[in-house]
Amino acid sequence: MSEKRPTIYLIRHGETDWNAEGRLQGQQDIPLNAVGRVQAEEAGARLRGLVLDYGSLDYVASPMGRTRETMERMRDAVFLDPSQYRLDDRLVELTFGSWEGMTWKEVRKKDPQAAAMRERDKWNFVPPDGGESYAMLAGRIRPFLDDLTRDAVVVAHGGVARAFLALACGVSTRHAASIDIWQGKILVIEGRKHYWA
Template identity: 80%
Template sequence: MSERPTIYFIRHGETDWNLEGRLQGQQDIPLNDLGRVQAEEAGRRLKGLVPLFEDLDYVASPMLRTRETMERLREAIGLYPNYYRLDERLVELTFGSWEGMTWKEVRKQEPQLAVLREQDKWNYVPPGGGESYAMLADRVRPILDDLTRDTVLVAHGGVARAFLAVACHVSTRHAASIDIWQGKVLVIEGRSYRWA
């Protein structure tokens, strides 16, 4: 038996800033049309994975893109859209003054800082009040202890990377760069994970 409840982690659907490669961080950007479809697809995948999906706990980051993803996925599987909890600790890490920029723009405007981040993505803190993955991991770690039953978490790519490092012991170097897919379900069981 797993040491903790299973987590069904769903990254929010695509936004226009995702499409443009912009760093969203804590900017409250809504889903685009593809993102809405991805949210519904994630719901269908979840329904196929968990026969008693209505018995799961449902928790989302309070940001607009995650709330809309949660509501669309719940509606897609026949649950009341608004019946879920919010947890502030699930908010995306902030990129500080880099938010709204693309990585290409960051590399052009602040090449030395971009190189420093590439050398140690996990621990690098972006300028202007940014947050490192290490700081994010400290913020989300207590969530694992708070889980009392199998749970659907709708949050962000950075948060998923932090969970993989904290819950599954993925190396911080690998976790900081792993692709987190939209429209799919990241199943975290004990210390293992898989995509569904």
């Protein structure tokens, strides 16, 4: 990555019913709920207040339905063509394997040893049955960051945001894996600094 990286305006997709229930979504394609649709529009209003020339930014989203809908509602809220953005498969959320659809309480009950292992090392733990660790996710995200050539709005997922913080901002992997990633707000990454708007 170059020393002067473009500014990233990272937006986590709006709320889904599974978010509201505390279920692990991972790569399950759960749609936005009513709250999530409002959060997407609120993110657009925040962007409009944050960036004067927001129409000139690059707009990139994970190809999952909840991120596409968030991007389209956000763009519509700032009077941009909702369809004019690109998708990047590298931005897909990490997969929780066989844990997807479960709450953390259900995971701890069904698989207490694996849940305890994850708590000890969230960044490197690989969930069972095809899961993906944050470290593996970061391997997908690093080339995306390297490929950015201009300031960008990125609509993605909580895990992706945590990988961005570790890779772009130097947040320790232990801390990055546990940071709350808000819906409806914008995580601004400028060089090695980051803040919520």
